[in-house]
Amino acid sequence: GNSVTQMEGPVTLSEEAFLTINCTYTATGYPSLFWYVQYPGEGLQLLLKATKADDKGSNKGFEATYRKETTSFHLEKGSVQVSDSAVYFCALSTNQAGTALIFGKGTTLSVSS
Amino acid sequence: GAGVSQSPSNKVTEKGKDVELRCDPISGHTALYWYRQSLGQGLEFLIYFQGNSAPDKSGLPSDRFSAERTGGSVSTLTIQRTQQEDSAVYLCASSQQENTEAFFGQGTRLTVV
Numbered sequence: 001g002n003s004v005t006q007m008e009g010p011v012t013l014s015e016e017a018f019l020t021i022n023c024t025y026t027a028t029g030y031p032s033l034f035w036y037v038q039y040p041g042e043g044l045q046l047l048l049k050a051t052k053a054d055d056k057g058s059n060k061g062f063e064a065t066y067r068k069e070t071t072s073f074h075l076e077k078g079s080v081q082v083s084d085s086a087v088y089f090c091a092l093s094t095n096q097a098g099t100a101l102i103f104g105k106g107t108t109l110s111v112s113s
Numbered sequence: 114g115a116g117v118s119q120s121p122s123n124k125v126t127e128k129g130k131d132v133e134l135r136c137d138p139i140s141g142h143t144a145l146y147w148y149r150q151s152l153g154q155g156l157e158f159l160i161y162f163q164g165n166s167a168p169d170k171s172g173l174p175s176d177r178f179s180a181e182r183t184g185g186s187v188s189t190l191t192i193q194r195t196q197q198e199d200s201a202v203y204l205c206a207s208s209q210q211e212n213t214e215a216f217f218g219q220g221t222r223l224t225v226v
Binding site: 102105 | 154168169204215217219220
């Protein structure tokens with residue numbers, strides 16, 4: 001079936017460190033891929049997305065590239081800030097009628113100054 | 114509306130009571146999703162509506178859970194005979210059409226005592 005696997009957290013980094021959060025997926029066809037972020041005390045919001053292979057989504061200094069050959073959509077940021085501390089969710093849409101978005105379990109990022 | 118609205122924001126109920134959670138999606142969004150987020154857990158899919166029909170009810174954890182959507186707009190998630198394990202944050206999301214990015218509400222925090 002369709003699924004999303006994220007690296008286990010928590011991820012603890014110092015400010016200005018490089019961030020990678022791994023995400024791999026299993027899906028039939030040609031899914032769209034998303035990263036959502038949930039800041040403390042807030043709802044989930046879309047961070048970035050990619051709809052086809054080799055697309056790169058980017059926002060707020062975060063990037064992720066849709067790699068069909070490795071079925072991955074890893075999230076990266078070159079220099080994290082304390083304000084990036086949040087829970088990050090990788091998700092996919094199968095683009096098939098009648099199916100919901102599928103989320104990974106989420107990865108907690110904690111950045112200290 | 115401007116965003117997805119959920120009510121109540123917090124609900125404390127006694128074990129065995131029934132509860133109703135409401136979701137008001139963004140105007141014009143045809144797809145509506147319910148998810149559950151427990152402490153330390155990821156997003157658990159519950160049910161998905163396309164218009165007023167629910168093509169995917171596979172995530173409802175038991176027959177105590179039901180949901181409906183009327184007029185292609187407001188949705189209600191009902192939990193009968195609540196149990197302590199039902200305590201969680203219930204999240205609603207909507208999207209303009211299925212398989213596009215979803216916009217989330219702030220959630221309803223349900224506590225069963």
